[in-house]
Amino acid sequence: MKRSKKLLISLITIGLLIVLAACGSNDDNNSEGSNGDSDGKKITIFQSKVEISDALEELAKEYEEETGVEVEVWGTTGDDYFQQLQIRLNSDQGPSIFSLQHVKEAERVESYVYDLSNEDYVGNIAPNMELKLEDKIVGIPYGVEGFGLVYNKDLVSTEDVKDLDSFVSTLEKLDGEGINGLGLSQEAYFLIGHISNYPFSLQDDHFDFIDRLTAGEVTMAETAEFQEFGKFFEAIKEYAVNPLEVNYDKEVGDFAAGKSAMIHQGNWAYGLLADFDFDFEVGMLPFPLNGNDKLAVGVGNNWAINGTKDEAEINAARDFLEWLHTSETGKRYIVEDFGFVPAMTNIEATELDPLSQAVLEASNSGETIPWAQNYYPANVVTNDFTPAAQDFFLNEDMTGQEFIENLDKAWQNAVK
């Protein structure tokens, strides 16, 4: 009996020692700061936009034929992309090229991002569209995207949605005809994320406003834009279909079928919309908060390079990004296959779909409002805004003002 105890103890000790030894040697590797040697003949890409996965893989094949450098594209799931990226970076199995949505994500992986300020082609990026971290350019925009009220020209005219009153009466009128005035859907960004931009973006300086909001110097509840935003939401709750019952597919499908007159979506939705048969003209209108007449245009995704890779791999990754944004093949892919509205002045876009065309025109003319969401606290939309919005749509008695107060609470919870 005694012997067995001794044996057990020694076994455990041996086991622990082996494990500790393994951990120890692992740490040594890290301190050298290398991810294994590579000859720059292979790079890996991990990015979050599911829609372009197939096209990106084809592009990778063409790139390999042209240059001999193998590009491996990792599958992506979309929703939990950033968590996945984080896990891979942490375990030293990060990709050479990854995507970042906004500056808050860039801040979190600051120690990984490579400084792209000295690349030749960054000069072509449209003004204010690059991803910057303390004056260093760390991300190249995928393209510009814009959102607003995507509307059915047969059912709604520009005159119908130019301010709160006309918006409410339009929704009421359509409701009477059995048509859903404005479709939102249950996904975090389509429910509240994108639409919550307007009251922020309409501030004189939304960066400053967000900083003061975080510091507790102002609240949404006492800001006029937000109060009106609450009224818009009251109207949506009263006259439109409950968005929690609707997913993205149904939202767009109902719109295509003429059951909804407007949906709050971006130019990306055209891809899905085109899968349905529809026989009316679509257009994009600004969301008329406080009489706003500009579309919200910004960058949804940026290419970034993993600066912890060895030099050969970093250079290979830089070459790839340069090729993507300067070569004819690369540019063709960006516009035609990825379907982006280019954020580069050296890339010409032709034959855009009507929604992208609206965004491009707005972007070129400068008649846009910024995406305040890129400066939101990390994950505030999924973590805190969404439950608040669900609460609002489930609770018949909740007023718009109470909803805004809840958004205030949600914000404070996210920054505490």
Add this chain to the structure above:
Amino acid sequence: MAKSKNWGWYALFVLPLLLIFVTVVIVPFLIGIFYSFFDWDGIRANPMVFVGIENYLKLLDDARFIDSAWITIKFTILAVISVNIVGLTFALLVTSKLRTANLARTFVFMPYLIGGLLLGYIWQFVFTDVFAMVGEITGFDSIFFNWLMHPDYALYALVIVFTWQMAGYIMIIYIAGIQSIPGEVIEASKIDGANLWQRIRKIVFPLLMPSFTISLFLTLSFAFKIYDTNLSLTGGGPANATELFAMNIYNEIFGYANYGYGQAKAIIFFLIIAIISLTQVYMTKKREVQM
């Protein structure tokens, strides 16, 4: 001589297993405890600030965490009851002289073979679309509405799906227990004039005690740890009304990027599971009847 040979065999079988257990359970567990004393966002290159037990103190007035704990307890109680009742009922049915016993057994067990994620999505469709449709057609829209949109009913929906998944598995355990009851005992009781209910209560149940122990233990810990079905069926919604423990921890770590704080939650989570499970095993063990 013979003895030392035995030790060699022991080592051969135990050592690999022990090694695996140590690497994938013990070591991560210890590292987890270590992390729970830091304020850290989970990115290795970023600084870890030692905060002592502050993370644990913070738990006490984290309303969302406490809500989540209550929801989890509520879910677990409901789930343990319903899974075991359904499982036992089916076990008694399919071990009786039912003609379709084998077929029924297969059918009831089948949901267990489908992953929790998939089940969640299937049932999401049932609760969202089918329920709404049935409600519209039959007019019973006080029962048949979209359950996932109602904070309380969403939890019941989760219990139903969990029962659907686990009942078959638990049934198999009960079947094994029932089949191991010697026929002569039952026969003797029949001769003594015991009716069906008396037989079940006085003979089958006491002899089933070992199966009860296993089944309650399994459902209790499975229900407490549930994540996949939770994620795909409700995603914690509506308005966090079904955010169970595991999901709360995940959201804390990956949603809010509070790695250390999330770890502290996870340690508490572990302690609760350990305490409940151990007490339960201890209590049921005492009531087991030896043949």
